[in-house]
Amino acid sequence: MxxxxxxxxxxxxxxxxxxxxxxxxxxxxxxxxxxxxxxxxxxxxxxxxxxxxxxxxLGFPLKQIKDIISNPSFNRQEALELHRQMLLDKRRRLDQMIDTVDATIQHHKGEITMTNKEKFAGFDFSQNPYEEEARERWGNQKVEQSQAKLKNKSQEEQTKMMNEMNVIYTRLAELRHGSPASEEAQAAIQAWYDYLNNNFSNYSLEVFKNLGQMYVDDERFTKNIDKFGEGLAVFMRDAMNIFANQQNK
Missing domain, CATH: 1.10.1660.10 (Multidrug-efflux Transporter Regulator; Chain: A; Domain 2)
Known part of the structure; x- marks a missing residue:
């Protein structure tokens, strides 16, 4: 109902x-x-x-959640099993934090003595491990498939593909200060879409759009793409989003 x-x-x-x-x-x-x-x-x-x-x-930002659950490869049953494991891990860390709080209270009362290391037991400010796990399962799948296919090609084929990619990126970099919706930008992003589908895998429009978002969310992608021109990753993200939406009409 x-x-x-x-x-x-x-x-x-x-x-x-x-x-x-x-x-x-x-x-x-x-x-x-x-x-x-x-x-x-x-x-x-x-x-x-x-x-x-x-x-x-589990600490995921809403934009990342949207990318994950909209991914065609997203599986609810698999996600539930992952949620359970993540929550068990979180509970173990919280239990450790509670133990640290209890021990600190005793320390301030003079009942026990804590070392500096013991005072910070349970704290973890590293990257969200759950987000990394989810990205590996649902966010980076196409990227990993592409890298595997690239390794299987000959050196000559790889060189040819890299040259083609550089031409596309250079053209997009030239256009990055204009509108990502312009005819020139959309023609260039069409070339990128065709390049990916011809050389690696069948990229649906939704996956193509999510890939563009990853160019901005993942600093490794941003750093490499922006070598062609500062702001290119954001420009490509916007152009890919517009392309996918227009093709779906």
């Missing part, structure tokens, strides 16, 4: 404003909207919302 936005908000314990925001950013769009403008959420929508909240609990 479909549920209205207020009913979903009350069921989950989040605000109506939050659900509206998810809808506006394309993260969670209800399957149905009545003639009166009421959002109606299906059971599938609720299952997706659960996935979103699991990822959010």
């Amino acid at each position: 479909a549920m209205k936005v207020k009913e979903v908000a009350d069921l989950v314990g989040i605000s109506v404003r939050t659900l509206h925001h998810y809808d506006e950013m394309g993260l969670l769009t209800p399957d149905e909207t009545t003639e009166s403008g009421y959002r109606l959420y299906s059971q599938d929508n609720l299952d997706t919302l659960q996935q979103i909240l699991f990822f959010k609990e």
